[in-house]
Amino acid sequence: MTNHWIDIKNSDVILIMGSNAAENHPISFKWVTRAKENGATLIHVDPRFTRTSAKADIYAPIRSGTDIAFLGGLINYIIHNKKYFKEYVAEYTNASFIVNKKFGFKDGLFAGYNPKTRSYDKSYWAFELDRHGVPKRDKSLKHRRCVFQLLKKHFSRYTLDKVSKVTGTPKNLLKKIYEVYASTGTKDRSGTIMYAMGWTQHTVGVQNIRAMCIIQLLLGNIGVSGGGVNALRGESNVQGSTDHCILFHIWPGYLKTPRASLKTLVDYNKKYTPVCPDPMSANWWQNYPKYSVSFLKAMFGENATKENDFGYKWMPKLDDGKSYAWLVLFDEMYKGNIKGFFAWGQNPACSGANANKNRQALAKLDWLVNVNIFENETGSFWKGPGMDPKKIKTEVFFLPCAVSAEKEGSITNSGRWMQWRYQAAKPPCGVKGDGEIMVELMNKIRELYRKEGGVFPEPILNLNWPKKYDPHQVAKLINGYFTRDVVVKGKHFKKGEQVPSFAYLQDDGSTCSGNWLYCGSYTEKGNMAARRDKTQTEMQKRIGLFPNWAWCWPVNRRILYNRASVDRNGQPWNPKKAVIRWTGRGWEGDVPDGGWPPLSYGKKSRYPFIMRKWGFGQIFGPGRADGPFPEHYEPLESPLKKNPFNSQRINPVVKLFHTNADRWKTADPRYPIAATTYRVTEHWQTGVLTRWQPWLVEAEPQLFVEMSEELAKLKGIKNGDRVVVESPRGKLIAVAIVTKRLKPLKIEGRVVHEVGLPWHFGWVVPKDGGDSANLLTPSVGDPNTLIPETKAFMVNVYKL
């Protein structure tokens, strides 16, 4: 989230799309309800009328996988009807930037496409630079090649008629939603978006979010209270685990994982440290080497020295051009190229797209360690449906572990608040927490390396590794401390002293920090995340900002890009919901995005989007794999043979897998029904925790498939019947919920039915609970992130 949960109450219009917030984020509705009672309009767009829709002022149905068409129509509406926030767009976004002459877009392809590699040469999307190397701008937004004009042209094709035909959303509803949402393009109104996996889990996932970012920038909704782009995280600590690099492509704090060709630390830092010749741009990532070196110092402690590149060569490198994302890992495992696997706090036999492929893949392993609270379908895959234990060689170890309430430590919520939790209960039977397991395991490995040596022992033996796990020590290391007596910015610091904020981190080895973004969270003042103090100023009170409650990255800033919430003089666009204000001497309110004075101070100031190289909100996004603007492509599996917007049926840079388990069918009469997956309030993820909980099983006992009355009639299915749901990859038995809440959609002049299933169930427990909906979903992902497309695919349904 750029903003945070409480801030939702400040919105005038809340769009919930790609999310079923009422069911999957019940607490969010505390704040949605407040907003509504303050007069906000709540809009819900979803293939299915859900508990969220039940509370919405406007509900609109949509075919899964057509969000860009829907949002593209909104962009077109905003521009065509001049609803955008002109001053904000011209001053704070890159709408005024001139794009170079090579850029173009034709029939679904941006300039620079290479059909052989299925990728783009992004140099075709560069900005035109002046003689200082700074992008040329036309603040009047009239230049033929300025971003604004290109945007206008690009989305002029997204007319109400066309959008309605692709999405299935009736025209009158589209128009109404566009009108209401576009009304937030004024100084005194703000609109927010609450989205989740309904947007990300598509082959156009990243561009779904990009489309909304463009809308929020056009309407001046970024940086302001009640605005922002707000991803609702599906687990209490997804934000934290992402920040601390659960994914392969990053180090903690969104530093990049090095590629093999970056041989030295100098090469690495050079590659990822942006250089910006514009003195008005803060270009925050120019500090990259300070963060990367401090991280290496945290990894290797005393062993990391200037002479050995702070241990850079001990860090694992990724092969150039290769992805190590989930789908790739399971593809490699399926092909027999992976020998061992730690399934830690996860259940890929149910959670991963194309779960049959994953289950088969597990059988190719030599060993599997399953760390979990309960038995699950992953650890027990060898005795699951269709498996013959005699033929499976995989040796499986099960390590039971403590549950969250049995551990002390922090979680970081969607609003980026790091909140410390105490240990509420001791784990039973001497069961260990994850931290303990990791520390002990690594100590054993180190012992073996010390005794027996190994091919490349340095990374293991030089690691800065504790004897015993202590969450406070870990948190302190994540914050970082000074490794010697040093003077930074005129301040004296002693060796061992905690670094007060990332502004003091150094690239010479005098500081360590496990994650620069969290620098400031555990200082000499103590554990900031453990704070539970509700004091606030009058100004903060008006927008529900609690600066002394827990701690928020970065530097306790609660609303990101808040310098965009004020005009050139530092005065809030909307004084009633001010986030920050320039007093003439300094800023008040939230922690500003940098302490520089407002833009009216000229060279002393900085542009508001400090994390972007040029300092501007990116309406044109030249860094993405699939284009600087979003474009509608059909899901890999869709009911349409042709994309009505262009000749590219699917995202042209999508990565496809080609094992015999990767089957997909499009516009195929055997699989005529669109399908999607989701969660319900009562269960959590694959249900590993909740399916063992009788009260929750009582409330949602088994796998169901929701369908319209019309489809049920067509198929001779009655409510409560057991039915088969089948995709090219798998088959499931589910109980039909026949409901008015799903309706057939009219797509390109014909009727398309859509059904939906939850992915909470699995064969281990409860016995008649059914199995995972991911047996049906395809293993194909977004080209930027490789997140799988589990929200739009094709099935058939028939009575058992």
Added chain:
Amino acid sequence: MGGKSFFIDTSRCTACRGCQIACKEWHGLPATKTTQVGWGNHQNPKDLNFYTYKLVRFSEHERNGKVVWYFFPDQCRHCLEPPCKDVADGYVKGAIVKDPETGAVIYNLEKLKKVPFDELLDACPYHIPRQDPKTGMVAKCDMCIDRVKAGLLPMCVKTCPTGAMNFGDREEMLALAKKRLAEVKKKFPNAQLLDADSVRVIYLVLDDPKLYHEYAVASKDVGITRKVALKKLFDPMGWLQSLV
């Protein structure tokens, strides 16, 4: 009047069922076996039962061409003049008591074994009490009297994330109910409070109460059974006393 009351604002209820499950957890009540087969509905268990004092009811309808999905967190209304108590009093003293301080209507599970269950259920205008067929015991919502006496909120109220469940002094709840009614009336002209003058669990609904639940409002033909009417006739003082 005094005592305590609930105000249940269904306009805020998202059917998260936090209340339903928290109620079970607090009372240590077991889950009952449910299935979607032949039922196909999110409302589970299907109905209140001996082990389920609180049930969020889900009802979908089409109104003026639009789908609506109404949620109704159903529970005992703790009637100001509980007809179930009249029935019980006719059989066993103290099988049902009204707590003088809060107004909570409290069942004695053991003693209620001796009260014919069909009469008890017939008497309830909201179709609340449920019997364990094995033991003959009868149970329902107890207002979390143990919590309330200890100065805590009832579990369902404590759990509710949206502010749908409210609890407090009766006057305060009535005032809140009226205030919310006035607010929602602007958008929903059919909005109404249900039987606010005769129960301690006051619901606010946005539409015809029958669309939420068959027994959302008191059914006219129950409440006073024949036996109670007779009792009233022959023992007017006893009847009156049972009211205080």
